[in-house]
Amino acid sequence: MKVLETTKAPGAIGPYSQGYEVNGFVFTSGQIPLDPQTGAIVGDTIEAQSEQALKNLQAVLEAGGAALSTVVKTTCFLSDMGNFAAFNAVYARFFTGDCPARSCVAVKTLPKTVLVEVEAIAET
Numbered sequence: 001m002k003v004l005e006t007t008k009a010p011g012a013i014g015p016y017s018q019g020y021e022v023n024g025f026v027f028t029s030g031q032i033p034l035d036p037q038t039g040a041i042v043g044d045t046i047e048a049q050s051e052q053a054l055k056n057l058q059a060v061l062e063a064g065g066a067a068l069s070t071v072v073k074t075t076c077f078l079s080d081m082g083n084f085a086a087f088n089a090v091y092a093r094f095f096t097g098d099c100p101a102r103s104c105v106a107v108k109t110l111p112k113t114v115l116v117e118v119e120a121i122a123e124t
Contacts, residue, residue, distance in 0.1 A: 008059035010034035013111060019060045024124050026064035030077065030117040031056035032110065041114055046083040049115045050090040057118050058094070066122035071100040077117040081106040087116060 004019040005011075009031060012018060019028040033042045033052035036059070042052035058068055074095075078087060084104065092099075100120070110117050 002064070004028075004060055004063045006059050006063035008036055008063070009056040010036050010039060013039075019064055021064040021066075021124060026061055026066040026120075026122045026124060028057060028060045028064075028120045028122075030075075030119040031060065032112065032114045032117045034112070034114075041112060046078075046080075046086045046115050047090055050087050050118075053114075053116050053118050054090065054094045057120055061120065061122050064122075065124040068094055068122075069097075070124065071095070071120045071122040073101045073121045074103075075119050076102060076104040077107050077110060078104065079107065079110055079113075079115045083115060 002021040003017045004021060006018065009018055016029050019026055031053050033049035035042050036056065043049045061067055078084065
C-alpha cells in the first residue's frame with residue numbers, strides 16, 4: 001500500500017491523503033477545483049471548475065501510475081444538478097472511448113463551497 005502525494009494536485013485540506021495505490025489499483029480522494037500552487041479556487045463556472053477538478057484528478061492518478069484511460073469508476077458530486085449537462089460536456093473531453101462506470105449526485109454543499117468534486121478508482 002502506497003500513499004500518493006503530488007505537487008501537481010492540491011494538498012489535502014483535512015486529515016486525508018490525495019490517494020492510495022493498492023494491489024494495482026489507485027483510489028483517489030475527491031478532487032475539487034483548487035490551483036495546486038496557490039490553493040485558490042479556479043473559476044466561478046461549472047465548466048472552469050470541472051476542468052480544474054479533472055486536471056487535479058489526472059495528476060493524482062498519474063502519481064499512482066494510472067491514467068484517465070485506466071479509470072474504472074468515478075464518483076462525481078455537483079452542488080446543483082442543474083449543472084449536469086455542462087459538467088458532462090467537460091467530463092466527456094477527459095473521458096473518451098469506453099467511459100468508466102460513474103455515479104453523479106447532487107449534494108447540499110462541497111468543501112470551500114465549490115461547484116464540483118470528482119473521485120476515481122483506476123487500474124495501474
